[in-house]
Amino acid sequence: MVSALSGICSTYVIKLIHQYINFGLVEAQSFFIEFASAVTCFGVFGVLSSYFISVLTQSMILKLRVEMSSKILNASYQKIEQRLDHVLPVLTTDINFVSASMNRLPPVVTGLATAIGCLIYLFYLSWMLTLGCTLIFAFGFLINYLALPYLKKYSEQARDEWDKIHKNFEGVVMGMKELKLNHEHRENFIRKNVEPNCLKEQQYRVKEETLYAVSARVVEVVLFMGVGILIYVIDGSVWITTESFGNYLLVLLFTVAPLATVSGFIKHIKRTQISLNKIDQIGISLEEELEDCQTGPEELEWNPRFDPIFSLSQVYFNYGNDENFSIGPLNLDVKKGEIIYVVGGNGSGKTTFIKMLTGLYQIADGELWFKNQKIELQHLDYYRKHFAGVFTDYHLFDDLHHIKADMMEKNAQPLLEQLEIDHKVQIVDGKISTTRLSYGQRKRLAMMISILEDKEIYIFDEWAANQDPYFKEIFYTKLLPQLKAKEKTIIAISHDEKYFSFADRVVKMEEGQLVSIHFQKDVLPG
Numbered sequence: 087m088v089s090a091l092s093g094i095c096s097t098y099v100i101k102l103i104h105q106y107i108n109f110g111l112v113e114a115q116s117f118f119i120e121f122a123s124a125v126t127c128f129g130v131f132g133v134l135s136s137y138f139i140s141v142l143t144q145s146m147i148l149k150l151r152v153e154m155s156s157k158i159l160n161a162s163y164q165k166i167e168q169r170l171d172h173v174l175p176v177l178t179t180d181i182n183f184v185s186a187s188m189n190r191l192p193p194v195v196t197g198l199a200t201a202i203g204c205l206i207y208l209f210y211l212s213w214m215l216t217l218g219c220t221l222i223f224a225f226g227f228l229i230n231y232l233a234l235p236y237l238k239k240y241s242e243q244a245r246d247e248w249d250k251i252h253k254n255f256e257g258v259v260m261g262m263k264e265l266k267l268n269h270e271h272r273e274n275f276i277r278k279n280v281e282p283n284c285l286k287e288q289q290y291r292v293k294e295e296t297l298y299a300v301s302a303r304v305v306e307v308v309l310f311m312g313v314g315i316l317i318y319v320i321d322g323s324v325w326i327t328t329e330s331f332g333n334y335l336l337v338l339l340f341t342v343a344p345l346a347t348v349s350g351f352i353k354h355i356k357r358t359q360i361s362l363n364k365i366d367q368i369g370i371s372l373e374e375e376l377e378d379c380q381t382g383p384e385e386l387e388w389n390p391r392f393d394p395i396f397s398l399s400q401v402y403f404n405y406g407n408d409e410n411f412s413i414g415p416l417n418l419d420v421k422k423g424e425i426i427y428v429v430g431g432n433g434s435g436k437t438t439f440i441k442m443l444t445g446l447y448q449i450a451d452g453e454l455w456f457k458n459q460k461i462e463l464q465h466l467d468y469y470r471k472h473f474a475g476v477f478t479d480y481h482l483f484d485d486l487h488h489i490k491a492d493m494m495e496k497n498a499q500p501l502l503e504q505l506e507i508d509h510k511v512q513i514v515d516g517k518i519s520t521t522r523l524s525y526g527q528r529k530r531l532a533m534m535i536s537i538l539e540d541k542e543i544y545i546f547d548e549w550a551a552n553q554d555p556y557f558k559e560i561f562y563t564k565l566l567p568q569l570k571a572k573e574k575t576i577i578a579i580s581h582d583e584k585y586f587s588f589a590d591r592v593v594k595m596e597e598g599q600l601v602s603i604h605f606q607k608d609v610l611p612g
């Protein structure tokens with residue numbers, strides 16, 4: 087509405103200029119008042135329209151960003167893990183591109199309003215000429231329209247290359263150490279990976295831009311040709327004089343600039359569509375994976391003394407796709423407060439097992455029970471709430487506001503001291519003061535956070551792997567028993583045979599099967 091008012095005002099200014107050229111300054115004072123008012127209103131409405139559209143588009147962008155983040159977090163972990171290469175470029179590139187396109191909307195809307203206003207005025211000046219011009223404009227837009235599928239094709243190809251470039255950039259940042267150390271590796275990575283992908287993207291973009299320039303120039307040529315034809319037809323015609331045609335052309339020229347803004351946006355619409363498709367591709371498929379977050383199964387009687395806290399019955403899992411690794415059938419009952427070590431060779435399936443156990447991976451077959459409740463797909467989020475721990479590829483968040491205040495107050499400082507990082511890290515206003523720590527210290531911090539989260543079941547994936555002997559000892563002989571004393575159940579992947587005697591049970595994984603289970607008495611030395 088405000089954009090339309092701004093467009094009307096600019097048309098009115100054009101009309102005043104046009105009238106002055108035609109009839110001169112008839113009444114100087116009223117001309118000046120009208121002119122100044124129209125220009126002021128044009129400016130004010132223009133700013134207001136930009137402001138309103140900006141508020142609207144920015145709130146849409148905000149919604150898009152927050153919704154995408156929530157959707158990703160609500161989706162199946164397994165599916166996201168498989169598509170990580172596509173998800174990150176969507177978050178970093180496509181959402182930004184859609185945002186940038188939305189930011190271009192205010193001048194486009196004002197331009198459109200001005201062009202429509204000018205066309206109405208032109209129609210008033212000469213409906214026949216305006217009809218002719220509209221046909222020429224329509225023909226020009228048709229050419230633009232016909233070029234769109236090709237523009238879309240090149241734009242899509244360039245965007246697909248961008249996924250690969252994004253992966254290369256990840257390599258540049260995450261693999262900087264390796265690339266810095268090895269000159270040949272660095273050269274090879276740049277020449278054989280980064281450069282070819284960037285080159286392909288560049289070629290597609292050049293094709294796209296050239297096609298766009300060609301279609302834009304063709305449109306201009308058509309417009310000029312159209313005007314030429316009009317001049318040819320009109321010259322010597324009785325129904326319009328050369329002078330009034332000249333006046334008409336003057337207003338027409340004012341219409342060209344806003345129309346150019348609008349037609350320039352057409353190219354952006356295609357690119358935006360491609361970005362929206364990319365968002366949609368992961369968005370829609372994420373929607374399919376949405377899990378009912380809140381509800382658990384019906385509460386059943388559960389006696390921690392006799393009943394397992396969770397059990398697996400004939401459970402199978404596989405990665406699907408072309409990956410042929412699978413685990414199962416697994417049968418395991420775990421009691422509340424038990425400490426279980428999972429051992430086994432590399433690639434035997436230990437991490438896969440705990441990801442499945444925590445509900446991050448969905449089981450393919452069999453039954454998963456938690457406190458006598460059968461866990462179905464829709465209960466997975468409820469089920470996962472009972473777990474905390476540290477994976478090998480953990481992420482350290484510095485914001486700890488999700489931790490209960492009393493837990494934080496009572497236990498944070500003693501834990502920092504016990505883990506001997508209190509001289510390095512403080513918790514200030516619910517945030518960790520620094521995460522710039524050694525690997526071992528960072529892992530201790532991750533351990534502290536998981537303990538503060540105060541869940542019923544703890545999983546640790548080779549937590550002690552990069553701890554010094556002193557902290558290994560503390561982990562196996564103090565921290566885990568302390569958690570057990572609080573009736574926490576612990577599943578720890580471990581290769582440290584020395585400490586097997588501290589487990590209640592040691593289960594061994596081999597090629598996706600739990601091949602043996604030893605109780606503490608069996609693994610005690612001697």
Ligand SMILES: Nc1ncnc2c1ncn2[C@@H]1O[C@H](COP(=O)(O)OP(=O)(O)OP(=O)(O)O)[C@@H](O)[C@H]1O
Pocket residue numbers: 167405409411430431432433434435436437438439
């Ligand atoms: N995200 C994944 N997608 C497909 N296959 C995978 C994935 N992660 C692991 N695998 C496959 O599953 C097998 C078991 O891997 P897993 O990480 O569970 O082993 P692990 O016993 O924990 O090994 P390690 O001791 O080396 O950590 C591997 O052989 C691997 O090929």
